Amino acid sequence: RKEVEQDPGPFNVPEGATVAFNCTYSNSASQSFFWYRQDCRKEPKLLMSVYSSGNEDGRFTAQLNRASQYISLLIRDSKLSDSATYLCVVNIGYSTLTFGKGTMLLVSP
Amino acid sequence: DAMVIQNPRYQVTQFGKPVTLSCSQTLNHNVMYWYQQKSSQAPKLLFHYYDKDFNNEADTPDNFQSRRPNTSFCFLDIRSPGLGDAAMYLCATSEGLAGARGGQYFGPGTRLTVT
Numbered sequence: 001r002k003e004v005e006q007d008p009g010p011f012n013v014p015e016g017a018t019v020a021f022n023c024t025y026s027n028s029a030s031q032s033f034f035w036y037r038q039d040c041r042k043e044p045k046l047l048m049s050v051y052s053s054g055n056e057d058g059r060f061t062a063q064l065n066r067a068s069q070y071i072s073l074l075i076r077d078s079k080l081s082d083s084a085t086y087l088c089v090v091n092i093g094y095s096t097l098t099f100g101k102g103t104m105l106l107v108s109p
Numbered sequence: 110d111a112m113v114i115q116n117p118r119y120q121v122t123q124f125g126k127p128v129t130l131s132c133s134q135t136l137n138h139n140v141m142y143w144y145q146q147k148s149s150q151a152p153k154l155l156f157h158y159y160d161k162d163f164n165n166e167a168d169t170p171d172n173f174q175s176r177r178p179n180t181s182f183c184f185l186d187i188r189s190p191g192l193g194d195a196a197m198y199l200c201a202t203s204e205g206l207a208g209a210r211g212g213q214y215f216g217p218g219t220r221l222t223v224t
Contacts, residue, residue, distance in 0.1 A: 004151075008149075032212075034212045036212075041197075041220075042217070042218075043199055043215040043216060043217050043218050044152065044199070044215050045215065046212040046213070046214065049211075049212060087151070087152075089212070096142075096154055096157060096164075096206070097154075097212075097213065098151075098154075099151040099152045100151055101149070101150060101151045102151065
């Protein structure tokens with residue numbers, strides 16, 4: 001099983017749609033979870049941390065399911081500007097973070 | 110604004126010619142990282158510094174070296190670039206290691222081309 005696994009997509013959705021991505025991780029001892037956004041040929045930018053109780057930031061909601069070892073990202077009311085690759089990031093070891101390959105989202109008019 | 114700066118943004122080097130990429134930060138974070146990212150792949154960690162403590166990933170080739178002369182600056186040296194080293198090189202910083210809730214902050218990257 002890969003350390004951090006994501007469906008590469010692309011997910012094609014119309015503006016205004018709700019879309020959700022999942023990410024599975026291999027290490028049950030992982031404690032830190034993040035979602036990053038990466039635009040084409042740009043650097044990753046922190047979108048949100050994922051807390052055990054789940055957390056919401058505007059149109060974005062992140063959830064953690066420790067029993068099944070996955071995290072999710074829900075985007076409501078998709079905007080054209082949400083088109084990007086969404087990277088799931090988890091600490092596998094003590095000191096560093098491991099990135100998934102990302103899920104590509106394409107929002108169309 | 111506090112930030113992570115990388116220079117140059119684009120670097121072209123010849124096969125086998127040493128090249129140095131630089132990163133500076135105004136966030137005063139104690140950890141700095143270097144990642145390599147190739148097209149459609151996840152960023153791959155090369156090494157990181159926790160303060161002056163250098164930590165090399167097991168699969169990072171010897172061709173890649175790093176220096177951190179002070180808190181603000183970190184350099185990536187590629188001693189003999191090969192065609193396979195063409196990639197985006199990303200510098201990142203964090204306050205504390207992976208367990209910290211703040212995540213990592215990335216610079217804009219240096220895109221390296223090897224001819």
